[in-house]
Amino acid sequence: MSRIVISVQLRWSDMDAYAHVNNVEMLRLLEEARIEAFWRHPAPPADGGWPTAVLDAGPGAQTTTLVASQEIEYVRPLGYRRSPVAITLWIGHLGGASIDVCYEVTDQDEGTGQPVEVYARARTTLVLVDATTGAPRRITPDERAAWLPYLDEPVRIRRRNDRDR
Structure with missing residues (x-):
């Protein structure tokens, strides 16, 4: 099993009055990582991008x-800092028309590149929809x-998970 690690830069405006990344902004960080990992880019990056980036996201x-x-x-508050956060993604369920994208938001060890210090864990269920029919x-x-x-x-x-037992 492989996982994808996407670095996402924080913005000053992500921070709220409590001096940590606002809950709505945390979901935006997850969205940015998800788009990077799963949507095809009009001009692929120099490194070729992720092999998972197969959805067409352009106009039309x-x-x-x-x-x-x-x-x-x-798990713990994420304060603003200049270094990006590491968002690890994988697929937790691959259905007929939907996928569950799983995440961990962490710091990344600069020496090893391994995730450390978990800030949040999340799951998003995405449904693939035909743009013409809406189905x-x-x-x-x-x-x-x-x-x-x-x-x-x-x-x-x-x-x-505790509730499911």
């Missing part, structure tokens, strides 16, 4: 995605092949 795209649900567990559409074989190596156990969110 034939597929849109809808957020069906999101759940986030805040959910099946995940294509190419999308499934690109995402399957990143399929792993769903993120463990304390309250949800």
